Amino acid sequence: MRRVAVLYRFEEKSMPYMDAVRDAGADPIGVTPEQSLESLDGLAGFVLTGGTDVDPALYGQAPGPHTEKPDPERDQMEQRLLREALDRDLPVLAICRGMQFFNVFHGGTLLQHIEGHAVRLDDRSLPVHAVTVAPDTMLARITGAGRLEVNSRHHQAVDRVGEGLVVVARSVPDGLIEGLERPVKRFALAVEWHPEDQIRNSPPQQALFCAFATAL
Numbered sequence: 001m002r003r004v005a006v007l008y009r010f011e012e013k014s015m016p017y018m019d020a021v022r023d024a025g026a027d028p029i030g031v032t033p034e035q036s037l038e039s040l041d042g043l044a045g046f047v048l049t050g051g052t053d054v055d056p057a058l059y060g061q062a063p064g065p066h067t068e069k070p071d072p073e074r075d076q077m078e079q080r081l082l083r084e085a086l087d088r089d090l091p092v093l094a095i096c097r098g099m100q101f102f103n104v105f106h107g108g109t110l111l112q113h114i115e116g117h118a119v120r121l122d123d124r125s126l127p128v129h130a131v132t133v134a135p136d137t138m139l140a141r142i143t144g145a146g147r148l149e150v151n152s153r154h155h156q157a158v159d160r161v162g163e164g165l166v167v168v169a170r171s172v173p174d175g176l177i178e179g180l181e182r183p184v185k186r187f188a189l190a191v192e193w194h195p196e197d198q199i200r201n202s203p204p205q206q207a208l209f210c211a212f213a214t215a216l
Contacts, residue, residue: 001027002044002216007081007098008032009051009074016124017049017095020196023206024213031081033073039084044216045187046085048078048098050194053156059109066113066155079105091187091215093208096154099190103180106162114157114176124197127151130172131179131193137168138181138189142211143204150193150205152178157192187215 004021006028008014014030021028026045031037040046055070056063058079063070082105085092094102100110127149135145148169158177161167169179169191182188189212195205 001025002213003027003029003042004045004047004213004216005029005031005037005040005043005081006047006049007074007078008049009071013051014049016194016196017047020199020206020209021047021213023199024209026213026216031077033071033077037077037081040081040088040090043090045091045093045212046081047212048082048092048094048101048190050096050098052097053112054097054101054104054110056110056112059104061109061112064112075101086182086185086188089186091212092185092189093187093212094190095196096152096192096194099180099192100154100156100158102188102190103158103162103165106165106182108158108162108165109160111157111159113155124151124153124194125201127198127202128153131169132172133179134168134170137166138183138187138211139168139179139191142207147172148204149202150178150191150195151197152193154192187212 004026018028053068178192180190198205
C-alpha cells in the first residue's frame with residue numbers, strides 16, 4: 001500500500017481526510033508543523049487539507065478585517081513540501097485551504113473575504129451548492145463534466161489564478177473558482193469543496209480520491 005502525506009494543523013479535524021485516503025487504497029501518514037517532516041522520501045503522494053487562512057503576506061497583501069491570524073509554521077511547511085512534491089511529480093490533491101495555498105504557491109492571489117459561502121451544516125456530507133466542471137479536464141475525467149453538487153464552506157476564494165494553473169470548476173451561480181489543476185503534472189488537482197465528507201453518498205467525490213490513489 002502506497003504511503004501518502006496528509007498535512008494538517010489539528011488532529012481532531014484530520015480523520016475525514018485520512019479515512020478517505022485509506023478507503024481509496026492508500027496509507028495516510030499524518031503530518032503537522034510540529035513534526036517538521038524533512039522530506040517526502042518514502043512517500044508516494046501529498047494531500048493539502050482545509051484550515052485557517054493563508055497568510056496574505058505570501059501574495060503581497062495586508063490582512064483584511066475578516067482574515068484570520070496567520071499560521072506561519074504551517075505555511076512554511078506546506079510551501080517547502082509542496083515544492084518538493086511538484087518537483088518530484090508526486091500526485092498532489094489540495095482541498096479548501098489547500099486549494100487556496102496551491103494557488104498562492106503558484107503566484108496567484110486570494111479574495112480575502114466573500115459573503116455567503118461559509119455555510120456549515122450539522123451533516124457535512126450534504127451538498128450546499130453546485131459547481132460546473134469544465135469539459136476536457138482531469139477533473140471532468142474523474143467526476144464527469146457539468147453540474148456537480150458539493151459542500152464548499154469557505155470565506156476566501158481564488159482571485160488571480162497562479163502561473164501554469166487551469167480553472168476546472170466554478171460555483172453556481174456566482175462563478176467563483178472552485179477547481180484548479182496543473183496539466184503538465186501527472187496529478188496536481190485542487191478543489192475548494194470537501195470531497196472527504198461526501199465519499200459515502202457521492203460517487204464522484206469518492207472517485208476523486210480513487211483517482212488520486214491510482215496515480216500514486
